[in-house]
Amino acid sequence: MRHNIQLFDQPLDPALARQQVEDPSCGGVVLFVGNVRNATQGKEVLRLEFESYRPMALREMEKIAIESLERFRIHKMSIHHRLGTLQIGESAVIIAVSAPHRKAAFKACAYAIDTLKETVPIWKKEIFSDGEVWVAATP
Amino acid sequence: MRHNIQLFDQPLDPALARQQVEDPSCGGVVLFVGNVRNATQGKEVLRLEFESYRPMALREMEKIAIESLERFRIHKMSIHHRLGTLQIGESAVIIAVSAPHRKAAFKACAYAIDTLKETVPIWKKEIFSDGEVWVAATP
Amino acid sequence: MKLKVMAFGIARDILGSAEVDFDLPENSKVGDLKEHLLKQFPAFAGLRHLAVAVNCEYAEDEVIFNAMDEVVIIPPVSGG
């Protein structure tokens, strides 16, 4: 299996994602780690809540990995996404890519996170001291 | 300090590099991990030996970090390079970048590893079963 | 036809429930469901866009529903 797709209810482990893609034949591993920021447009965020339509999210993440493996000359890709309540600084998503050549790994990793944010049915709600908002739901 | 530059005689720790750049204000962290491959141009590599002109290597790596911080809108960069004898699969270099926006982090990380390979006085020797060669020394 | 529709995120908030049954004419399409939703719950018009998944795949407006389809309203996603 050249891809690993997982949804987690517990904290993500970057070492796990990295080790899943590492291979003695590959010189380069690129990781993207998306963390919860403490503010959005200058307003303090207390925490985030992620929910997902899980079976479809897994399928869409798998599509991204398969498409990445086809389009770029990469070796393996892992996509791990966290769900539930996340505190500031916790990791929401980790994408790990190994490739014989690092340029392909960088391109594939950027493509995967860009596409994930467009297509994967996961939603996050930002919780402020005075309310909450579903991110990017309205114009 | 927005950059951390280190040469290590012991195994690198990706978590250390990542934690050095992570910040509650930054949503994205990009890591590049360069590992020792088991073959070069189809020939089996037994191990690698890295050596360095240390004071200049540290200065050149620092230049890369400072230039990256100026050119790209990133928050922090760590560059850790291993020296000595490395076994297959061990990490030779780790570059970690945090940024408010992930595109800047990807660009800065790719720029840093590209430039490191051009300018930093570190040399690696590939050890084969029937000899050894300084990598990229001759045309 | 009876259509069981699931909703997540802001779509669930607008519907007031994670699952709602709709009674639509036979051979209704995804586009018909969207029209129905916009009429019954005008707040949907305030979203950046509105998608519908049928059996875990994004479905175009022309797709015709079958009785056992798993139908889910997909408001703008925001993972990552």
Add this chain to the structure above:
Amino acid sequence: MKLKVMAFGIARDILGSAEVDFDLPENSKVGDLKEHLLKQFPAFAGLRHLAVAVNCEYAEDEVIFNAMDEVVIIPPVSGG
């Protein structure tokens, strides 16, 4: 002038030593050292390129050596 020159990687192998003293005319330049090296150790001509660092900075051929300079032969690097 006496110039103490350090060498790493394949440059050390070619010199046969990590540190060699050269006796160059006063006010010699980086370019003069390179010429001297190529004459005395023709194997340097086989490298992809050859750089010299003076006091931890890459130095152009026009740079004039001073007595206390730390001079290092920098063969093609291969870190990462």
